[in-house]
Amino acid sequence: MNNNSSASKTHVGTPATRILEQIGVPYEIxxxxxxxxxxxxxxEASAKLGVEPHRVFKTLLIKVDDDLVVAIxxxxxxxxxxxxxxxxxxxxAHLAGVAEAERRTGYVVGGMSPLGQRQTSPTVLDMSALDFQRILISGGRRGLDIELAPNDLVMLTNAHVARIARPD
Structure with missing residues (x-):
């Protein structure tokens, strides 16, 4: 780990970390x-944390027909x-607008965690997450990631797992 990051289990006070603490799911900040x-x-998270980009997951809010869906x-x-x-x-399907995403989730774009959102939405996790013992997701603010087991993420978000990603 480089000196620009820290890994700990200290309470940082985001809705995402509060959920993890309440449920007792193992994680690292x-x-x-x-x-x-x-x-x-x-x-930026991948580079600064020294973690392969295919193990760092982003959270997007997508409009599918008339539903808002979280894609990870x-x-x-x-x-x-x-x-x-x-x-x-x-x-x-199309990307939800920034204002709508921030209002719905309670998070700013770039710090949108799939955990602890203001309003829950159906969630789809790309199946590549299951290739890893642990993945990183946003911790609820820019500059903060949470590392956890993908199966715990599925359980916490009630996610459907499907192939939704294509190489960049």
Whole structure:
């Protein structure tokens, strides 16, 4: 681990970490100094934490037909909108607007965790997550990631697991 990150299990006070503490799921916190000029949040986390980008997962809020759906996929991939729509039983999908995503989840873009969202939404996790013992997801703010077992993430979000990512 580089000196720009720290791994601990200290309570950092986001809704995502509070959920993990309440349920008692094992996890690690990885914090780093976020550069406000960076817009590729997942790539920044991967680089600053020294973790392969296919093990760092981003959280997107997607409109599938009339539903809002949380998609979780590696930062090294692009979301396959048709695959997500199909996995959710819909026909068309597009990225929700920033204001709508932030209002719905209670998190800022770049710090959107799939855990502890203001309003829960159906969730789809890319099946590549199951290739790893542990993955990283946003901890609920920019510069904060949570490392946990993908099966725990599935349990906590009641996620459907499907192939929704395609290589970038």
């Amino acid at each position: 990885h914090a780093y100094t976020h550069d406000p000029a960076v817009r590729s949040f997942g790539a 996929l590696p930062v090294s991939s692009q979301l396959d909108l048709k695959a997500l729509a199909s996995a959710h039983g819909g026909k068309k």
